Amino acid sequence: MLRRLIGPGALLLGVWACGPALAGTTLTVASFPSFDEAVKVAIPEFKKKFPDVEIKLVSLAYPDHHTAMTTALATGTKLPDVMAVEIGFIGRFAESGGLEDLGAAPYSAMQYQKQFARFTYPQAMSGLGKLAAIPADIGxxxxxxxxxxxxxxxxxxxxxxxxxxxxxxxxxxxxxxxxxxxxxxxxxxxxxxxxxxxxxxxxxxxxxxxxxxxxxxxxxxxxxxxxxxxxxxxxxxxxxxxxxxxxxxxxxxxxxxxxxxxxxxxxxxxxxxxxxxxxxxxxxxxxxxxxWGGSFYAIPKKAENKKLAWEFIKFMTLDKEQQLRAFRALDAFPSLVAAQDDAFVDQPxxxxxxxxxxxxxxxxxxxxxxxxxxxxxxxxxxxxxxxxxxxxxxxxxxxxxxxxxxxxxxxxxxx
Missing domain, CATH: 3.40.190.10 (Periplasmic binding protein-like II)
Known part of the structure; x- marks a missing residue:
């Protein structure tokens, strides 16, 4: 079990400090086609950072996935550690009260807002100003x-x-x-x-x-x-x-x-x-x-591995190279501005x-x-x-x- 951290700056250090405690840890990621391909592309690289962590990808058809996640949030059962959410459902999920506020500690994700396409963060904000998810790709x-x-x-x-x-x-x-x-x-x-x-x-x-x-x-x-x-x-x-x-x-x-x-x-x-x-x-x-479209990652409040889930989300959204891997594999336009500035954008x-x-x-x-x-x-x-x-x-x-x-x-x- 990951030990409690006292501040966002210690998050990555805290996960690494757990050392052997990560052995046998399984991080469950729920997604849908073809957004799930980004996870498949990421797994080998993420495991280089966390070799003792297994990624379990649970993928359902687009409507089935969001129906399952709606039920899971309502009942508090069968929840993944990381939840993929498409733009059409982000408003409903943000207001559900079942997702972590990623703008608050220990995540403090508002500090990253300027690194993403300017229209993405407001899409994931609840009416009370809580940040329910981080953008991964845009349409x-x-x-x-x-x-x-x-x-x-x-x-x-x-x-x-x-x-x-x-x-x-x-x-x-x-x-x-x-x-x-x-x-x-x-x-x-x-x-x-x-x-x-x-x-x-x-x-x-x-x-x-x-x-x-x-x-x-x-x-x-x-x-x-x-x-x-x-x-x-x-x-x-x-x-x-x-x-x-x-x-x-x-x-x-x-x-x-x-x-x-x-x-x-x-x-x-x-x-x-x-x-x-x-x-x-x-x-x-x-x-x-x-x-038109766009995909996000969120963390359910009742997820088992929240700290590790946050490391995975940061890897998927804030890591320029991973954003580019997904861009090349899926032609999913990156939410990260640094990835948009890559020479790949200029290729025919x-x-x-x-x-x-x-x-x-x-x-x-x-x-x-x-x-x-x-x-x-x-x-x-x-x-x-x-x-x-x-x-x-x-x-x-x-x-x-x-x-x-x-x-x-x-x-x-x-x-």
Whole structure:
């Protein structure tokens, strides 16, 4: 058992001072694909620092992992030492009260804030200012497009990015000339638009005081864009991560996809490797910059090996070389600014036609606002998506749909 430390500065020394006490210690890390690959890459290097420690990686599918962690935090049982959390769940977990405050002693992690992308720490803060997790990777929003399909349609990158309405118009040309859908789903346009144009401290669905924002002009325009895409017939009506979505990329049926920069790695490794050289990356339309995805590490309050868990989290997030190992292996854009400044960012990407796309993603990462998260963000997203479905499939009036969405969210929050 690790002995109690009296201050954050003694943490690493304290772990090493335990010496033989670490023999036979197993550190349990709970994660999900493909974020779990970063742990696999890290294990050999971490064991060089702690040779007597075994790492037990427990990996479940993305939804199963977060469901299991939600249950574990609620019951206080079957908790790992280190918990991976994706951005969509960080608000809920931060407010759960079941995670260590990493901003407080003995962790004192606020001292490291300036070493990370500026928008990441606020994402992991609870309403009471507690730091629930440390960022490991980020998802600068990017527009991936099939250059070969656009060339056939006589559409340029500038046509895609000059404005949101221009993007829809370009989609009509692509569909007419190639038969390919411009986007997989009209929902994608809504998802990326509601994340753009925000200011520091603002949330996607809630403001600082918890007021619901979904009846704002931002959501109105997002719904209008999604409807325009559906009416124009430029979306494939295919949900992200479905088998049909993957087949759409493989069969040249989807011309663009707006997501986090990490999508480039997925396209190259398993989604559509045979389309190598045909894809390019661009910034989002209309000069927008938004975060799409991102992963964190947290420590449950009832974890058995908290001090060692903290050493592991620091290794995964503050060690430049480990951040770069994950970057090279997963194309998961690093949260650590020092890793973003590495020469690897300037290397061309073969899958993207030798484009130096990481340079674009770095620019985006530096311009993404530090938005806030709310524990009810997943609930708000679910309700908004249901109302958008009513607009797209049943012709519901957009303003009424947003009014109804706001009412439903407010009722859920008051429960």
């Amino acid at each position: 600068p929003g990017a527009l991936f497009y099939r250059k070969d399909l656009l060339d056939k349609a006589g559409v340029s990158e500038a046509d895609l990015t000059k404005s949101w309405d221009g993007f829809v118009d370009a989609g009509k040309k692509v569909k007419a000339a190639t038969g390919a859908y411009m986007i997989a789903s009209a929902v994608d346009l809504k998802d990326i638009y509601i994340r753009s144009g925000l200011k520091d401290g603002e949330g996607i669905y809630f403001d600082k005081g918890g007021k619901v924002l979904v009846d704002s002009p931002r959501f109105q325009k997002a719904f209008e864009l999604a409807k325009a895409a559906r009416v124009s017939g430029i979306d494939a009506k295919t949900a992200a991560w479905s088998p049909e979505w993957g087949e759409g990329f493989k069969r040249d049926r989807i011309a663009t996809q707006m997501m986090g920069a990490w999508l480039g790695g997925h396209l190259a490794s398993w989604l559509a490797p045979d389309t190598k050289g045909n894809w390019r990356s661009a910034q989002l339309p209309a000069g927008a910059f938004a975060s 990407i073969a899958f993207l036609g030798e484009q130096k796309a990481r340079q674009l993603w770095k620019v985006s990462a530096n311009k993404i606002p530090a938005t806030a998260v709310h524990r009810q963000d997943p609930v708000a997203q679910e309700i908004v998506n249901a109302e958008l479905e009513n607009v797209l499939e049943k012709g519901k009036d957009i303003k009424q749909a947003l009014v109804d969405a706001k009412s439903q969210i407010e009722k859920r929050v008051r429960r």
